[in-house]
Amino acid sequence: MRRFVTSTVRRYSTRNFTWWDHVRPAPKDPIMGVTEAFNADSSPNKINLGVGAYRDDEGRPVVLQCVREAGARIVGSQFLESNSAAVSSKMVEECVKLVYGKDSDVVNEGRFAGVQALSGTGACRLFAEFQRRFHPESRIYLPDPTWSNHHNIWRDAQVPSKKYHYYNFDSKSLNFSMLIDDVKNAPDGSFFLFHPCAHNPTGMDPTEEQWKEISYQCKVKNHFPFFDMAYQGFASGDPEKDARAIRIFLEDEHLTGCAQSFAKNMGLYGHRVGCLSILCTDSKQGAAVRGQLQQIARAMYGSPPVHGVLLVSAILSNPDMKSLWIEEVKMMVNRIQKMRMTLQESLENLDSPLNWEHITNQVGLFFFSCLTPKEVEQLAREFHIFMTHDGRISMGGVTTGNVNYLANAIHDVTRSGKEETKILCNVGV
Numbered sequence: 001m002r003r004f005v006t007s008t009v010r011r012y013s014t015r016n017f018t019w020w021d022h023v024r025p026a027p028k029d030p031i032m033g034v035t036e037a038f039n040a041d042s043s044p045n046k047i048n049l050g051v052g053a054y055r056d057d058e059g060r061p062v063v064l065q066c067v068r069e070a071g072a073r074i075v076g077s078q079f080l081e082s083n084s085a086a087v088s089s090k091m092v093e094e095c096v097k098l099v100y101g102k103d104s105d106v107v108n109e110g111r112f113a114g115v116q117a118l119s120g121t122g123a124c125r126l127f128a129e130f131q132r133r134f135h136p137e138s139r140i141y142l143p144d145p146t147w148s149n150h151h152n153i154w155r156d157a158q159v160p161s162k163k164y165h166y167y168n169f170d171s172k173s174l175n176f177s178m179l180i181d182d183v184k185n186a187p188d189g190s191f192f193l194f195h196p197c198a199h200n201p202t203g204m205d206p207t208e209e210q211w212k213e214i215s216y217q218c219k220v221k222n223h224f225p226f227f228d229m230a231y232q233g234f235a236s237g238d239p240e241k242d243a244r245a246i247r248i249f250l251e252d253e254h255l256t257g258c259a260q261s262f263a264k265n266m267g268l269y270g271h272r273v274g275c276l277s278i279l280c281t282d283s284k285q286g287a288a289v290r291g292q293l294q295q296i297a298r299a300m301y302g303s304p305p306v307h308g309v310l311l312v313s314a315i316l317s318n319p320d321m322k323s324l325w326i327e328e329v330k331m332m333v334n335r336i337q338k339m340r341m342t343l344q345e346s347l348e349n350l351d352s353p354l355n356w357e358h359i360t361n362q363v364g365l366f367f368f369s370c371l372t373p374k375e376v377e378q379l380a381r382e383f384h385i386f387m388t389h390d391g392r393i394s395m396g397g398v399t400t401g402n403v404n405y406l407a408n409a410i411h412d413v414t415r416s417g418k419e420e421t422k423i424l425c426n427v428g429v
């Protein structure tokens with residue numbers, strides 16, 4: 001008997017040995033991989049400019065005062081046993097007011113489906129899944145360039161994606177004419193993803209007039225505009241102003257979708273708190289869409305955690321706490337703006353032969369530099385400065401203490417006037 005068991009086990013374990021042999025290591029994530037490289041570097045001078053997270057002027061992660069106060073208020077609430085339905089519907093209500101306006105008809109008449117989501121990523125993923133289920137033949141148009149994870153999200157949901165023109169790498173500005181052409185030339189009824197403010201990674205947003213034109217052309221073509229609102233407040237310092245692009249689409253009576261995240265503007269990255277909303281023709285349709293979204297979420301992760309949701313609800317539903325939050329957003333944006341100006345001035349004072357005006361022309365958390373992949377690698381190797389391969393610099397990681405070191409390092413890797421950089425930086429402009 002014993003001999004039988006042993007040989008059976010041996011036979012099975014030989015078979016088990018082959019289960020995962022074909023699994024190859026996944027490529028490193030272009031953003032999270034930067035943090036890994038940063039963590040592995042032992043230099044005291046190292047700087048992490050990779051992930052888009054705000055840091056204070058000492059380089060520390062920030063817990064906003066409004067979040068501390070909200071935390072004190074929710075201590076002892078019954079949320080640990082909650083299945084989150086009641087708490088999340090309160091947060092969803094606050095989220096839609098923040099995006100579409102507290103007095104907007106869609107909110108007052110309940111013409112939307114809103115669900116709590118696992119931050120902006122989770123909201124996009126839910127939407128992508130919903131899009132595939134209910135428009136299986138559709139694809140998503142993504143800006144070129146866009147947040148790298150957009151490609152993964154729609155790919156994993158098996159929705160094909162196509163790029164639309166967004167950025168002109170030569171002039172370092174919005175490629176508006178080609179963007180509009182792409183909107184006009186896409187098949188009627190296409191899905192377009194837009195960043196309504198603080199575009200990631202370019203820091204270049206359309207003007208109000210340009211948004212009006214985009215909205216108009218989307219209307220003519222009957223496209224579905226989907227907004228990924230990951231940085232509300234980070235473009236202008238005012239969350240209300242940063243919602244202007246979406247409000248323009250609302251004025252044009254579009255039905256839109258929106259992914260919201262509080263990872264950056266409330267410093268809640270680790271809580272994964274966000275919202276997905278989809279505008280509908282009436283509240284009955286809203287209820288149907290919401291039910292479908294909830295069903296998709298139920299099979300993927302059950303219900304999302306509620307702690308962060310309680311924090312966000314406490315802040316947005318109390319006028320004093322909301323004002324405090326808005327002040328704190330302004331404070332973060334002012335610090336970033338100051339660092340942009342100092343970085344540009346430092347490079348100019350070093351007599352850089354290149355044009356650095358784009359540092360202060362761009363908005364939001366990111367400076368889309370014109371550094372080449374080779375220069376990005378050199379910065380990591382020789383100066384312990386880490387950023388994504390496309391030369392995106394998270395200004396959240398730039399501080400009074402490291403901005404001159406950064407400027408000197410950038411100057412060092414670019415001053416030999418390498419041809420590629422010269423072309424990208426419009427030398428002499």
Ligand code: LMR
Pocket residue numbers: 031050051052053147149200230
């Ligand atoms: C980023 O672009 O760095 C952020 O959106 C963080 C993330 O999750 O990628």
